[in-house]
Amino acid sequence: RVFPAGTAVLHFESMGDRERLSANANTIGAINLLFHVDDRFQSTFDRQKGCTYEFDKQTVEGRRQINSTLRLDYGQGKSILDEKNQVSGQTKHVETGIPGCLTDLLTGMFYAASQPLELGKSFVIPVVDAQRTVPVTMKVEGREEIKTTLGTFKTLRVQPTADAGVVKN
Secondary structure, three states: OOOOOEEEEEEEEEEOOEEEEEEEEEEOHHHHHHOOEEEEEEEEEEOOOOOEEEEEEEEEEOOEEEEEEEEEEOOOOEEEEEEEEOOOOOEEEEEEEOOOOOEEHHHHHHHHHOOOOOOOOEEEEEEEEOOEEEEEEEEEEEEEEEEEOOEEEEEEEEEEEOOOOOOOO
């Protein structure tokens, strides 16, 4: 809160019945000298159903540098993960069966916002994280008023919970 730590940029692009969501996160200033972050995420998904078709992730966090692509082939009923560690050169290719429509974590946040949100109500989104599918429960907990430099906004607070994956704890 003393000085800015970084920037985040989200970008939506319409592609017919699909949407492309890109997100970039970068450290700046003194934080960049302590721990450099340059993360880029890109998801292509069905905007009506929230089904992800492809999720690309380029992660640079300190010495950790990994590029990965997760493709969801609903016709074949499988997910295909290709990953490369840019530091060690190690690669990984994994194919796993999928039950149906899945949402990546990035798309899941925006798909959840498109659902009818009522205080005290919950709904579940099947989120794919690498090669695991995790049911994430989204519970609408309360209303809040958020003040930013762009103005004051009335919001709903939604709490995601899961037993595993990146949402756990």
